[in-house]
Amino acid sequence: MATAASDLDTHVNYLNANYGVKSWLLTTDHKRIAILYLVSITLFFLVGGIAAVLMRIHLIEPNGAIFEPGAYNKLFSMHGILMVFFFLIPSIPAVLGNFLVPMMVGARDLAFPKLNLLSWYVYMVGGVLTMYAVVGGGVDTGWTFYTPLSTTYVNTNVLSAAFGVFVAGFSSILTGLNFVVTIHKMRAPGMTWFRLPLFLWAMYATSLIQILGTPVIAITLALVAVERLFHVGIFDPAVGGDPILFQHLFWFYSHPAVYIMILPSMGVVSELIACFARKRIFGYSFVAFSSVAIAVISFLVWGHHMFVSGQSVYAGIIFSALSFMVAIPSAIKVFNWTATLYKGSISYDAPMLYALGFIGLFTMGGLTGLFLATLATDTHLHDTYFVVGHFHYIMVGGAMMGYLGGIHFWWPKITGRLYPDGWARLAAAIIFVGFNLTFFPQYMVGYLGMPRRYAIYPPEFQVLNVMSSAGASILAVGYAIPLVYLIWSMRYGPPAGPNPWGAKGLEWETPSPPPTENFEETPVVTEEAYAYGK
């Protein structure tokens, strides 16, 4: 029963209900907390992105165009730490998840609103600690902190970086906890599990990983910190420790972590495809179960990062087999999304362009994972630029495009404004072209043998590096454009109305922007998800 009036100036919504810094910094409204996260993760993305631009400029020359190796090492470490822990992992859950999970289940807020605010503060404390590491001299261990390098052999800001990540991890855990309880206990009457939007299935699966995986990296980094501070030998063979134990503990979290980064995007893509093809997602239950299957199997494959580490051949074989298994549910999703387009009614709005781009790029990038899951080829490709290409295809071509698509889709709901669609589609196209030019050459130069994390490389790799850097400059332009028009739209964009896309879902049945309590009365759900036929 949404109010007919969509004029922003008259209806009270979560943005204008209260004014003042205190009303934002002490808010418990999940929508305002989502905005707090949106601003902060964008800032971290910019810092991590500047590091990437500097790296790509440096790599134009085989002997390095700008930096001494030590400085370059700090750049790639900081790029990795900021992008993984402070951008990719929170992005969709903390921004879109926080905003949408209560609305999509038909609730007034998450189960624990104060805990939600605490998670933002915890994230910011972690961020400040890590930024201290960045500006206070840098850290140069790589985001992977391998021992004994990180515990005994570097003099950089490992402690503050590790501590920053440790603290930020609790933000991830608390968010996941909040989502699981909300989805279990606060669904509106009639909202059964199989009527949930697939975005919520994806968020649920993501939350499972956040809850069970993050504590392990927390304790692992705590051990690294203890070893650095007290010079005890938990991972240092010189005093009896085992460096490979670190690798097992680290990857036990960090592999499932990559699914924290991709599952939410897959959830977004389901929403986008359904809306812009005006069709129920083909094979709904298969897509739903695939999300959970990915989350479960993701905990069993971490050893594929360690095939050449000195672990036994038998362990390698088992991890390889399981790694192939985790690819299957992802493939199922790709086929289902594509089949949804069949006999649909497809429009080319910017969010749809991002969704379609996601499907293609995720397919290519995901399949390059098979090269790495295969023992014989991984031996050649491990720690080369092939791996860098692989994960950037999934994280940038996949997760990031899903994030941008989601931001563009729900922007009218979040802000009550429309953005210029022409510029949005142009930016999507520029991003697509820039992205492929940046990262496809990396597969090739990796196969040729160029190692990753190299500040200086043999000259025969230069052509492919220059291509990659050229692509990066185009990609940077592509990312800058939405920053401009989205901010512009907050003041000058036309009012959006409750449902500019004609989408199905409880969030579209309230005004844009929504009132603080989301719904005037608790909705009662009587139809399946994506009931576009009616």
Next chain:
Amino acid sequence: MADSHAASALAHQFEDLEQQHEAASLGMWIFLATEVMFFGGLFAGYTIYRNLYLAGFTAGSHMLNVTIGAINTAVLICSSLTMALAVRAAQIGKRYALVAFLVMTIALGLAFIIIKLTLEWRHDYLEGFAPGLNFTFMGPNAKAVELFFCFYFLMTGVHALHMVVGVGVLSVLLVQAWRGRFGPDRFNAVETAGLYWHFVDIVWIFLFPLLYLIGGRY
């Protein structure tokens, strides 16, 4: 339940008290799952090194004081009893009993921490068993013994930290209980804290044999 006491007990995001109660319970169980994974990393490291260096770990374990460890175990088990009684008191609205049992639980928790700090850790430090700070043991398997003590201090230290947090939470609840905040329609916080307290107790039940009782004693 239409009285104002009940109305103020219901947070705005919930439909009714039952939903609120179930959410609080589920939330705490999930949090305990994360704690299992957190301690799990330490237990995994311990298991691997014990397997590699059994002689050293046995030697290290024999240097700990089993009697004090056993006393502490008894202290914690009693505190779980008093905690359970506190939760029961809250559920049936017995304010003085609730306060009394919370006081006992806090006292037992503090006793555990004090015994550990003064009688065990301080002693270990003075004897030269503290890696990084004062480790002077020179016998056979010295490196493995040092590794054992690393894990001993880490595992009991992380556990003690959880105890301290628990004591803090219970103290806050004590103040609130004294002010009459809890009753049969409003005891989530006590029950949830109880779950946490029992979990910390159970972790100790695992730590005690793994650290103090390696390889038998006599």
Next chain:
Amino acid sequence: MWQGFSIRPDQASTIAQGVDYLYYFLTAIDLSFTGIIFLAIFYFAIRYRRRSEQDRPEQIEGNVPLELAWTLIPLGLVVVVFLWGTSLFIRNSRPPAASTEIFAVGKQWMWKLQHPEGVQEINELHVPVNQPIKLTMTSEDVVHDFAVPAFRIKKDVVPGMYTTLWFQATKTGTFHLFCDQYCGTDHALMRGEVIVMEPTAYEQWLSGGIRGGTMAEAGAKLYDQLTCITCHGTGRGPSLAGIYNKPVKLNNGSTVIADDAYLRESVLYPSAKIVEGYRPIMPTFKGQVTEEQLLQLIAYIKSLTPPEGKATK
């Protein structure tokens, strides 16, 4: 900028072509599936584009046979790839029995190679063509990685343990050696070359470089210097003649093989494993021997044959 540009690395070892075939097969799978999905998306997006805002497309719930098909076919494909990759990997990880052994020690930021004949190299590894070479490696400090893309080989080099790698070069020439595990400031400079020579040229090179005797002879000198014989020659410690790669019974009842790792551990951490019937009185030599010297001692012990008629303990 274009000098040396190619899209495929040299195939310079016996396993390179096999790995490449699997790589091409995977590339074909990747490009075809990506192509199919892209084409399907393009086709559907155009064929089913929205013609009016009143469009009400048919809501298709799903199709279980189709789901099974596109689950089982990829499953079949990955099983094929898994079996192929695993069998290739197992074959590639077993050095032929008659391999020449060479020893590598990585440290920040250089590679130190030792030939058993005694020649030592830094950042260069000379090997004969068409002969299997087994590398035994360790690190003095952090985790490094020994990688030769032209041979398609790679293995982490870990402090505190030995890792092994084998290869057989199929053509002469000079090939990149990279450190492939980030190891600190000059990681990108920890590079070298593997120089593959014809056997006669290799022999010549080898004899030109020998100073101070073979690794085993150097090990014998160390054995002397460190007075190992005062125990191991008098019965106070177990005799070492002929024990290499033989089972050894320990005082806790278990039996281990006296391989490289066991010998290294015995010198550095003697109290970790005590041979049955002996007392734990061996002092540690940690800090008194470098990793290269440990390899020389092991080479010496390997060279000791058991005396005629005496049983080895």
